[in-house]
Amino acid sequence: MxxxxxxxxxxxxxxxxxxxxxxxxxxxxxxxxxxxxxxxxxxxxxxxxxxxxxxxxxxxxxxxxxxxxxxxxxxxxxxxxxxxxxxxxxxxxxxxxxxxxxxxxxxxxxxxxxxxxxxxxxxxxxxxxxxxxxxxxxxxxxxxxxxxxxxxxxxxxxxxxxxxxxxxxxxxxxxxxxxxxxxxxxxxxxxxxxxxxxxxxxxxxxxxxxxxxxxxxxxxxGPLARSSLRLGVLRLPDATARLAWLLSHLDELPGSGIIYTLTVAAAVDTARLLREHGHAVRAYTGQTDADERAESEAMLKRNEVKALVATSALGMGFDKPDLGFVLHLGAPSSPVAYYQQVGRAGRATDSADVVLLPGPEDRDIWHYFATASMPDQERAERVLAALGAAAAPLSTPALEAIVDIRRTPLELLLKVLDVDGAVRRERGGWVATGAPWDYDAERYQRIAAARRAEQDDMLAYESTTGCRMEFLQCRLDDDTAVPCGRCDNCAGPWLSARIERDVTAQAASALDRVGVPIEVRRQWPSGLDRLGVPLTGRIAPGEQALEGRALARLTDLGWGGALRELFAAGAPDQDVPPRLLDACVRVLAEWGWERRPAAVVSVPSRTRPRLVTSLAHGLAQIGRLPYLGDLAADPAAPAGRPDGNSAFRVADVHGRFDASGLALPDGPVLLVDDLADSRWTLTLAARELRRAGAESVLPFALALRA
Structure with missing residues (x-):
């Protein structure tokens, strides 16, 4: 006792x-x-x-x-x-x-x-x-x-x-x-x-x-002012200028610190560019191996690197009292999140520099990553119906194959429903409790509106002529806020916008890099039998594609901007822009395949047929290859949803394509699509080509979603 x-x-x-x-x-x-x-x-x-x-x-x-x-x-x-x-x-x-x-x-x-x-x-x-x-x-x-x-x-x-x-x-x-x-x-x-x-x-x-x-x-x-922090904002015209500034001025920042980016791709690309130019930095993202993350944290604490180039994965929990600077390439989506990240700096030092290099694409990226932490009514009702009809607890993979929601948003939705008392996690999976659950649409709309207002506040922080620390304190409802006397608005700018011409050329060259791998799918998702699809286990080697290529990710610093514009909601279907076609040709030239493609085939598209056809035709014409046209497709097949999970994506595409009518030559086939997301469309299309006699298939897409 x-x-x-x-x-x-x-x-x-x-x-x-x-x-x-x-x-x-x-x-x-x-x-x-x-x-x-x-x-x-x-x-x-x-x-x-x-x-x-x-x-x-x-x-x-x-x-x-x-x-x-x-x-x-x-x-x-x-x-x-x-x-x-x-x-x-x-x-x-x-x-x-x-x-x-x-x-x-x-x-x-x-x-x-x-x-x-x-x-x-x-x-x-x-x-x-x-x-x-x-x-x-x-x-x-x-x-x-x-x-x-x-x-x-x-x-x-x-x-x-x-x-x-x-x-x-x-x-x-x-x-x-x-x-x-x-x-x-x-x-x-x-x-x-x-x-x-x-x-x-x-x-x-x-x-x-x-x-x-x-x-x-x-x-x-208590008061939230940080007297050690010197806050500044430097507006530069584009990603090239921001990277060039970083190459020019990183060594001028005090001590060691953190360079935050908005995307994994930006963190990896920025770290690579800085290392290539002699800076001791490491990338740190949610996709970085756990042991490597721990090693990077330790190296920064020992000042063995100038900076970690990180996403928000490096945030709560990291403690280096003498961190000398925090720099953002692109702004977080709210002043509160920004305050939390810059608070890593200057805990035990008299001075630390906080630099924001906002980008014109920031709002687009905020919108792109805006995932609802609140439940969607239709999705929630699907989950509750599936669990209510089940005779035993359903594991998350099993439930995923029933409700057609991807793993990450499904897990988040289950957590919300669990906390609300509508479902319960037990040994073996999830069950419905039978407790009534009502969708609080008004509350969720208020939260969404509040988050949009926070984005506007972040843009206001960038443009304010008043004290920046006072601005952040006010957004945190700190009634002790007064001008700090240190930020660029209080004491005058200390950041030079000067960039050497040769450094700009180096940054532009780095951003102009093309080509990211499209990994091969080797295993069918579980639960296909529930959807009437007779596929299970490993994909037969004779039905697999080779590793493919995409021009870039939608989240990339360089080509990502042009691709996001091309694939934006409501953007018209159009011929592939000449600049993007030229970049795709460069991807093919740098591919390093064992054997050159012998023909080009395109994936039929319901939403961007003109874009896909013009891309495939253009690549074939420039490469002097025969263009065999689209794979035959069943127009009655379900369209599939971009947010659907793997099992449903396979079920939607399975049986849709037919390559038997194509006159396939000896040699690899270049399979062209517009956007690779789950990669199941390319996987099933490549399977049909292989079953029709293609020696091998090289998938190619304009963009990877992430």
Whole structure:
């Protein structure tokens, strides 16, 4: 049993002395003192067992609050703290920080499954002070049903880190965080709860307070100004100029830092260009291997690289107190998200540079990546109907094959429905609970409108003539905002727009690069039998395509802009522009195939027949190859949806094409399409050509979606 002392058992002077001693052990400095608000939060948690929300700037010391409070609560007989943390990288840093305060912290996450039994045994033996878990872990069936109930009975404190993720008004909403309200309701009375964030406006604060399950919440909110940051915006005409500026001035930026991009392709391409010109940088994206990400983080912390060129995958959880600069090639979609990212810099330095190089394509990219974290009514009803009709739990892949929703949006939708109580995750898959679920269209429309307004705010930040730090503080509803005296508007520009002509040529050459691989599909998706398609397992080698090529990705810095314009919603079908055709010819010239194509065949298109035909015909004419025309297609076949999942995409295309009427020559066939998305259209078209006698098939597309 754990003793739960009443507030009267804890004299305030003694508590402050204990807390200060714990703080000094944590930071390793005998002269350390509390920042304003730190002890007040600790006193609320330990002395009064309150629920508290701390909204303080990055680097203020929010982790010190919960580690010191944990130490004091444990010394008074309380059970372990459960710390809900969004990122594994954040967990690594926090475990190391906790050890300095004499706090034994352990984590349960997807990367350390081999340690779970040991962690649970240590919990049972009361040898753990802090258990770090992800919000997703709270709904893991075995953890939720077997370990969590006992842990809730013993819990000494609940900490919700990066609490803005609770709120669907926040810039980084995560449905799993909404489970915390149910967890709080299950906890014994008097267990303190702490929520922390650096990026919450008043609307998010109100939402988080509601999720904490009590209106009696101590809110400690400090000024968000960062006196060490020097904010500046430099407007340059295009991507070539921005990259040329970076090549010219990267070494002038202080120390080491982060270069943020809006897309994976931009991060990879920018890092490659900088390395080719002698800069020590590494790319860091959500597609980067986990071990490589950890290695890159460590290299930046040791100042072994000038910068990581990163997407938003490098955000919450990364802590380098002396980070010298944060630069953005393209703007995030809201001032709140921007503040969160630039807050990585200048935590323990007197000065750090924050530079924004916005692009005219930013809004298009925001729109392109705008994925609804709120459920779509028609999709939700499909999922609920499928689960309601199932006799047993359905795994996500099995459900995917029934409802025709791609894996990532389906998983997000299931999380939302789960939090709303309409579905439940069990061993073996998902089930419908039978609870009524109503689509709150008005609420979702309000959230979408708020996010559009945030995009407008970001554009206003770029063009404001007032203080930039004050602007960000005001958008975070910080009523202490005053001019900073340091930004380019307050103190005058410090960024030179000068670019050497030869550097511009180098940047233009890098952006003019063409050709990205189209990977080969080698395995049929599961669940095709449910859709009446007799395909399973590996695709027969004699029916596969070779690796293909596309001119570029829609998200690329260079050719992506022209392609996004060509494929924009509502754009007319047209002949392939000569400039794009010339670039495609360059792709073919640089391909390096083992054997040159002997003929060209095009994929029939319902939406852009003129574009595809003109591209195929143009390539054939320039390459002096016979153009055999389109594959024959069944006009009655379903069109398929661009957001459909793999099983449905295959089912839509299977049986649609017929290559038996083509006079196929000896040698490879160049198979031409406009846009490669899931790659299943090219896979099925290549299969028909191979079955009709084609020696091999080389897929080619104008663009890859991502």
């Amino acid at each position: 754990f003793h739960d002392p009443s507030p009267a058992d804890v004299p305030s002077d003694a508590l402050r002395d204990e807390a200060l001693a714990a703080l000094r052990r944590l930071v390793g400095r005998d002269e350390a003192v509390f920042h304003e608000g730190q002890y007040e939060a600790i006193e609320a948690l330990v002395g009064r067992r309150r629920r508290a929300l701390v909204v303080q700037r990055t680097g203020w010391g929010k982790s010190a609050v919960y580690f010191v409070a944990t130490r004091l609560l444990r010394d008074r007989g309380a059970g372990p703290t459960v710390l809900v943390s969004p990122l594994i990288a954040l967990m690594r840093d926090q475990i190391e920080a906790a050890a300095r305060a004499g706090v034994r912290a352990v984590a349960i996450n997807s990367t350390n499954a081999h340690e779970w039994a040991e962690v649970l045994a240590r919990l049972d033996a009361d040898e753990v002070d802090v258990l770090l878990v992800s919000p997703e872990r709270l709904n893991n069936p075995s953890f939720r049903d077997e370990q969590l109930p006992a842990l809730v009975r013993r819990i000494g404190m609940l900490v919700v880190d990066e609490a803005h993720c609770i709120s669907d008004w926040g810039h980084d909403f995560r449905p799993d965080y909404r489970r915390l309200r149910d967890l709080i309701a299950q906890m014994p009375a008097g267990v303190p709860v702490l929520a922390t964030t650096a990026t919450a406006n008043s609307r998010v604060v109100a939402d988080v307070v509601e999720q904490l399950g009590s209106q009696d919440v101590t809110t400690i909110r």
